[in-house]
Amino acid sequence: MSHLADNLKVILQRINELSQINQTSVRLIAISKTKPVEDIIELYHAGQRDFGENYVDELEKKSNDNLILTQCPDICWHFVGHLQSNKVNRMLTRVPNLVCIQTIDSIDLADRLNNNLKQQSKTLNILLQINTSNEQQKSGIDQKDFLSLYEHIKLNCTQLICQGLMTIGSLDNVNGEDDSDFQVLIRCRKELCEKYNLSINDIELSMGMSNDYERAIQVGSTIVRVGSLIFGARH
Numbered sequence: 443m444s445h446l447a448d449n450l451k452v453i454l455q456r457i458n459e460l461s462q463i464n465q466t467s468v469r470l471i472a473i474s475k476t477k478p479v480e481d482i483i484e485l486y487h488a489g490q491r492d493f494g495e496n497y498v499d500e501l502e503k504k505s506n507d508n509l510i511l512t513q514c515p516d517i518c519w520h521f522v523g524h525l526q527s528n529k530v531n532r533m534l535t536r537v538p539n540l541v542c543i544q545t546i547d548s549i550d551l552a553d554r555l556n557n558n559l560k561q562q563s564k565t566l567n568i569l570l571q572i573n574t575s576n577e578q579q580k581s582g583i584d585q586k587d588f589l590s591l592y593e594h595i596k597l598n599c600t601q602l603i604c605q606g607l608m609t610i611g612s613l614d615n616v617n618g619e620d621d622s623d624f625q626v627l628i629r630c631r632k633e634l635c636e637k638y639n640l641s642i643n644d645i646e647l648s649m650g651m652s653n654d655y656e657r658a659i660q661v662g663s664t665i666v667r668v669g670s671l672i673f674g675a676r677h
Contacts, residue, residue, distance in 0.1 A: 444484055444488075446481055446484050446485055446488070446672065446673065447484065447485070447488035449671060449672045449673075449674075450472070450485055450488050450489075450490055450672055451488075453470065453655075453668055453671055453672060454470065456656065457470055457655075457659065457666065460656060460659040460660060461659060463660075464659065464660065464662070466659075466662070466664060467664065468659055468663065468664055468665070468666060469492060469664065469665050469666075470490070470492065470666055470668060471492045471493065471494040471520050471522070471648075471665060471666070471667045471668070472485055472490050472492065472493050472494065472668060472669070472672050472673070473493075473494045473495075473496070473522065473651075473667050473668060473669030473673075474493050474494065474495060474504070474669070474673065475494075475495055475496045475497065475500060475523075475669065475676070476500075476676050477669075477673045477676075479504055479507045479509055479510055480509075481673055482504065482510065482514070482517075483509060483510065483513050483514060485672070486513065486514040486517060487513075491516055491517060491518050492518045492520060492541075493517060493518070493519060493520065494519075494520040494521070494522040494544075494667055494669075495519065495520075495521060495522070495523070496521075496522055496523030497523055498521075498523075498525070498526075498529040498532055498533055501519060501521060501533075501537055502532060502533075502536050502537055505517075505519055505537045505538050505539060505540070506536070506537075506538065511538070516539075517539050518539060518541040518542075519537060519539050519540045519541060520541060520542045520543075520544055521533065521537075521540065521542070521543045521544065521545065522544045522545060522608075522667055523545060524545060524581040525543060525545055525546075525551060527550060527551060527554050530551070530554045530555055530558055531558055534555065534558045534559060534562070534564075534566070535558075535562070540566070541567060542566070542567040542568065542569065542605070543555070543566065543567075543568050543569075544568070544569040544571065544608045544648055544665075545569070545571040545581060545582075545608065546568045546569065546570050546571060546591075546595075546602075546604075547570070547571045547572075547573075547581055547582050547583040547591075548583065548591070549591060549594050552568075552591065552594065552595050552599050552602060553598070553599065555568070555599075555601070555602060556595075556598070556599035556600070556601045556602055559601035559602070560600070560601050564601065565601045565602070565603055566601065566602060566603065567603045567605050568595075568602050568603065568604055568605065569604070569605055569606050569607060569608040569646065569648055570583065570588055570591060570592060570595075570604065570606075570607050570608065571583065571607075571608045571609065571610075572584075572585055572588050572607055572608070572609050572626070572627060572630055573585070573609075574609040574611070574622075574623040574624075574626035574627055574630075575611065575612035575622075575623050575626075577612055580610065580612075581610075582609065582610070585626060585630060588607070588630060588634075589633065589634065589637060592604060592634060592638075596638075605645075605646045606631070606645045606646030606647055606648065606664070606665075607627055607630055607631055607634070607645065607646070607647055607648070608627075608647075608648035608649065608665075609623055609624075609626070609627045609648075609649050610651075611623035611624070611649065611651075611654065621657060621661055623649070624649055624650075624657070624658055624661050624662075624663070625661070627647055627649055628647070628661065628662055631645050631647060646664045646665055647662055647663050647664050647665065648663070648664070648665035648666075648667065649663045649665075649666075650663045650666040650667070650668075651666070651667050651668060651669070652668050652669055652670045652671040655667075655668055655671075
């Protein structure tokens with residue numbers, strides 16, 4: 443077994459242990475940004491199916507790589523970076539096996555995606571990205587505005603399937619023991635479920651990365667995005 447497969451096995455075992463304690467189902471997205479397609483293929487053959495990328499150019503290139511197309515037919519691509527409106531068409535027409543965009547943070551972006559998908563008669567899974575740390579340089583909709591974004595999508599964006607909420611914690615919280623970003627996202631889910639009479643179990647929470655995925659699962663994350671612990675440090 444390769445070191446990548448070993449790393450994957452360790453992470454999956456830990457996720458399984460924590461999710462059994464919490465009695466929740468947790469999905470691992472392997473974040474492959476800057477990493478070669480050979481690494482992705484190796485992990486695919488070790489059983490991993492969900493991969494995430496941060497940049498449209500890189501995702502387009504990797505998803506169309508001949509080795510990926512031939513050796514990884516069931517790969518599932520998740521976009522977890524900031525999506526510029528001028529790249530919506532490329533994302534939706536040039537990325538095979540795109541299953542989810544986790545970073546919807548404005549009505550304009552939702553409308554652009556929905557209109558493009560309508561022309562193709564396609565639907566797409568999305569998550570709403572919330573700026574839980576109120577950092578100006580960070581993408582994500584303000585906590586106080588996310589319900590109006592959800593309402594707009596629910597009423598107007600028939601091609602978008604909103605599966606839940608996502609956040610990228612502040613650097614301070616990622617490296618420390620502060621769960622405040624996670625708690626904000628949990629509160630947002632509670633507000634959403636109460637307003638629309640939804641079950642908590644029906645709304646995904648994508649939170650937790652290499653440095654804090656264990657704590658995220660312990661407080662209720664259902665999707666974790668792990669990169670360097672699997673692929674190794676990025677240069």
